[in-house]
Amino acid sequence: LKLSRQKVTLKDLAKRLNLSVVTVSRALNDHPDVSEATKARVLSMARKLNYHPNSIARSLVQKKTHTIGVIVPEIYHSFFSEVVSGVEEVASQAGYQIILCQSNEDAEKERKNIDTLLSKQVDGILISVAESDRDPQPFRSLRQTGTPFVFFDRYLVGVEAPRVIVDDVEGAQQLVEYLIQLGYQRIAHFAGYPQISIGRDRLVGYQKALAAHYIPVDPHLIIEGGFNERDGVVAMEEILTRGDLPEAIFAVNDPVAIGAYKVCMEKGIRVPEDVALVGFSDIDVSSLLAVPLTTMRQPALQIGQEAARLLIRINEGEEVNPSEEIVLKTELIVRRSCGSAIAWQKRHVKVHEGV
Amino acid sequence: LKLSRQKVTLKDLAKRLNLSVVTVSRALNDHPDVSEATKARVLSMARKLNYHPNSIARSLVQKKTHTIGVIVPEIYHSFFSEVVSGVEEVASQAGYQIILCQSNEDAEKERKNIDTLLSKQVDGILISVAESDRDPQPFRSLRQTGTPFVFFDRYLVGVEAPRVIVDDVEGAQQLVEYLIQLGYQRIAHFAGYPQISIGRDRLVGYQKALAAHYIPVDPHLIIEGGFNERDGVVAMEEILTRGDLPEAIFAVNDPVAIGAYKVCMEKGIRVPEDVALVGFSDIDVSSLLAVPLTTMRQPALQIGQEAARLLIRINEGEEVNPSEEIVLKTELIVRRSCGSAIAWQKRHVKVHEGV
DNA sequence: CTGAAAGCGCTTACAG
DNA sequence: CTGAAAGCGCTTACAG
Numbered sequence: 001l002k003l004s005r006q007k008v009t010l011k012d013l014a015k016r017l018n019l020s021v022v023t024v025s026r027a028l029n030d031h032p033d034v035s036e037a038t039k040a041r042v043l044s045m046a047r048k049l050n051y052h053p054n055s056i057a058r059s060l061v062q063k064k065t066h067t068i069g070v071i072v073p074e075i076y077h078s079f080f081s082e083v084v085s086g087v088e089e090v091a092s093q094a095g096y097q098i099i100l101c102q103s104n105e106d107a108e109k110e111r112k113n114i115d116t117l118l119s120k121q122v123d124g125i126l127i128s129v130a131e132s133d134r135d136p137q138p139f140r141s142l143r144q145t146g147t148p149f150v151f152f153d154r155y156l157v158g159v160e161a162p163r164v165i166v167d168d169v170e171g172a173q174q175l176v177e178y179l180i181q182l183g184y185q186r187i188a189h190f191a192g193y194p195q196i197s198i199g200r201d202r203l204v205g206y207q208k209a210l211a212a213h214y215i216p217v218d219p220h221l222i223i224e225g226g227f228n229e230r231d232g233v234v235a236m237e238e239i240l241t242r243g244d245l246p247e248a249i250f251a252v253n254d255p256v257a258i259g260a261y262k263v264c265m266e267k268g269i270r271v272p273e274d275v276a277l278v279g280f281s282d283i284d285v286s287s288l289l290a291v292p293l294t295t296m297r298q299p300a301l302q303i304g305q306e307a308a309r310l311l312i313r314i315n316e317g318e319e320v321n322p323s324e325e326i327v328l329k330t331e332l333i334v335r336r337s338c339g340s341a342i343a344w345q346k347r348h349v350k351v352h353e354g355v
Numbered sequence: 356l357k358l359s360r361q362k363v364t365l366k367d368l369a370k371r372l373n374l375s376v377v378t379v380s381r382a383l384n385d386h387p388d389v390s391e392a393t394k395a396r397v398l399s400m401a402r403k404l405n406y407h408p409n410s411i412a413r414s415l416v417q418k419k420t421h422t423i424g425v426i427v428p429e430i431y432h433s434f435f436s437e438v439v440s441g442v443e444e445v446a447s448q449a450g451y452q453i454i455l456c457q458s459n460e461d462a463e464k465e466r467k468n469i470d471t472l473l474s475k476q477v478d479g480i481l482i483s484v485a486e487s488d489r490d491p492q493p494f495r496s497l498r499q500t501g502t503p504f505v506f507f508d509r510y511l512v513g514v515e516a517p518r519v520i521v522d523d524v525e526g527a528q529q530l531v532e533y534l535i536q537l538g539y540q541r542i543a544h545f546a547g548y549p550q551i552s553i554g555r556d557r558l559v560g561y562q563k564a565l566a567a568h569y570i571p572v573d574p575h576l577i578i579e580g581g582f583n584e585r586d587g588v589v590a591m592e593e594i595l596t597r598g599d600l601p602e603a604i605f606a607v608n609d610p611v612a613i614g615a616y617k618v619c620m621e622k623g624i625r626v627p628e629d630v631a632l633v634g635f636s637d638i639d640v641s642s643l644l645a646v647p648l649t650t651m652r653q654p655a656l657q658i659g660q661e662a663a664r665l666l667i668r669i670n671e672g673e674e675v676n677p678s679e680e681i682v683l684k685t686e687l688i689v690r691r692s693c694g695s696a697i698a699w700q701k702r703h704v705k706v707h708e709g710v
Numbered sequence: 711c712t713g714a715a716a717g718c719g720c721t722t723a724c725a726g
Numbered sequence: 727c728t729g730a731a732a733g734c735g736c737t738t739a740c741a742g
Contacts, residue, residue, distance in 0.1 A: 009735060011736095022737080025736070025737065053735090054736065057734070057737085058737070059736090060737095061735090061736060062736090
């Protein structure tokens with residue numbers, strides 16, 4: 001049993017066993033046409049030589065790589081790493097591997113990621129778009145390649161493709177109506193870019209909530225930016241510069257809320273006494289803050305699982321409507337950052353206390 | 356310009372251009388032998404037909420996939436997602452993609468991950484071992500395949516391979532000596548399994564710190580377990596069951612410390628007044644806890660970058676010693692959870708306050 | 711049940 | 727500067 005550096009191939013096995021490559025291949029794939037005796041001999045030799053099938057070669061002929069590309073803005077963000085965990089779980093159970101790409105919120109890098117994944121012949125792509133995405137063209141040409149793709153959480157407005165999301169309008173509206181019911185009137189929104197689905201939809205939910213309570217929308221209270229902590233810092237600083245603190249702030253997501261929160265802590269502004277604060281997503285740190293964050297929970301793991309399942313179904317031939325939409329449930333999580341919850345919560349919502 | 360479902364290949368381009376496949380291939384690869392005029396024609400046709408080179412086919416002949424496998428216990432843990440982010444950054448800049456696998460801390464799944472990655476002909480593997488790993492055999496046979504692999508953060512004791520780590524002994528010792536200097540004597544250790552490098556080394560550091568101050572090691576104060584939040588919960592509950600709280604606890608890492616912290620919060624045990632608590636890693640939540648956590652910072656992003664660089668160097672032919680070790684710097688981060696820091700910090704350490 | 715032929719989409723010598 | 731031949735390691739018809 002020599003330990004050669006050369007990788008052992010079907011040919012090597014065939015030679016040693018005095019069989020054809022075809023038969024060895026079939027034996028390894030447990031093809032019914034091969035005798036049990038032959039299978040046993042082949043398996044044993046394969047083990048002895050530490051044979052690893054070359055799935056690259058197999059992919060070339062079968063035109064399936066059993067690989068799916070996953071593009072996230074930043075894997076380091078716990079929402080996305082939880083989604084990816086769900087994707088990996090479903091994928092690996094179904095015999096797929098994932099190639100992980102980060103766009104770093106950059107449309108150009110995202111386009112390159114897509115090209116790379118196509119070159120690698122992935123069976124499909126799962127993508128949550130970069131905040132800087134504006135141009136639907138790359139997705140149109142992606143569609144033309146025939147490689148299926150599914151959006152999760154964020155999609156680019158104007159691109160039709162299957163997606164796994166939550167009802168962002170409804171979720172945002174519920175959250176803001178909750179603030180209104182607590183007695184807040186001057187509610188600011190740290191909004192995301194409107195070309196990105198979650199930016200647009202959470203803004204719409206905010207507006208609908210105000211409208212439902214006859215509160216006029218004050219455009220000065222809407223500060224548009226990206227989806228990351230630094231954007232929350234910037235927005236909060238802008239609010240402070242103006243010197244006119246709102247009663248409450250609805251941030252487009254938890255990272256933005258946490259950016260705002262950190263600025264408040266630094267400047268000695270008390271949450272929720274001086275300003276109430278709510279986010280969206282319920283990422284892991286949100287419950288652990290010194291002032292735990294009220295937020296709308298998104299089932300991140302499940303989003304990843306459903307997105308992977310949907311993509312795999314499409315890849316395995318199922319006809320899926322291009323506008324297929326899987327909408328998962330959100331859940332209002334009331335914690336201390338929104339203030340005055342104590343009385344209200346007893347009547348309406350289960351309270352999740354941060355520890 | 357028809358939008359065919361069939362993928363366009365070199366052959367298609369060649370036919371349209373009245374050139375051979377070879378010439379088209381060379382033009383696309385910017386080979387010096389091809390005339391500029393031809394290159395221009397080829398590029399333009401490639402763009403027109405939305406051609407994506409099949410890197411699977413290329414890999415088959417070149418025996419390089421420009422893909423590296425990354426195996427982490429759980430991507431959802433922020434330490435690992437930060438490492439992976441560093442890996443992805445360096446890899447993508449060097450033209451490599453990453454296949455991400457989770458072992459879920461399970462040695463058997465890890466072994467399967469390795470097999471899958473070998474089948475996919477990855478150019479190398481980056482791995483932080485599962486806590487349940489005991490058997491070095493899978494790594495020995497991995498070595499025999501000739502596919503390079505590099506450990507990061509955690510390696511399996513008894514396996515020789517290049518690795519990117521921190522000085523865990525030194526870091527743990529420094530942390531525990533700091534506790535001792537604060538006046539604590541009965542210091543418990545929530546230890547990791549000793550077959551995993553970080554479990555062994557952080558325990559050794561703990562013992563060395565005690566020895567340096569002539570404090571006898573009390574085996575009852577060492578509780579062995581895994582590396583996750585649930586293990587911290589279990590260890591803390593065991594300590595409490597005994598009804599004999601130590602003065603301080605050194606948890607093998609931040610997730611374990613946070614598990615212990617949550618139990619304390621639930622049971623009304625005050626940190627640090629009733630028990631001081633320190634971790635290891637400085638993950639993102641640690642600074643955000645209501646009682647921010649004192650810990651030893653590991654440069655996670657940099658660990659990922661260095662590991663990727665090292666693997667790529669090996670892959671590109673550089674001779675690297677099998678016991679090559681890249682040791683990165685740790686940094687003591689003093690926050691409130693260790694107590695009594697106020698006086699001491701002024702003389703010795705920079706204070707990072709959680710917000 | 712086993713095998714010879716052809717081919718997946720490329721690249722690598724080798725010729726001219 | 728361009729191309730014909732061979733081959734990477736497999737699988738898929740087709741024969742026997």
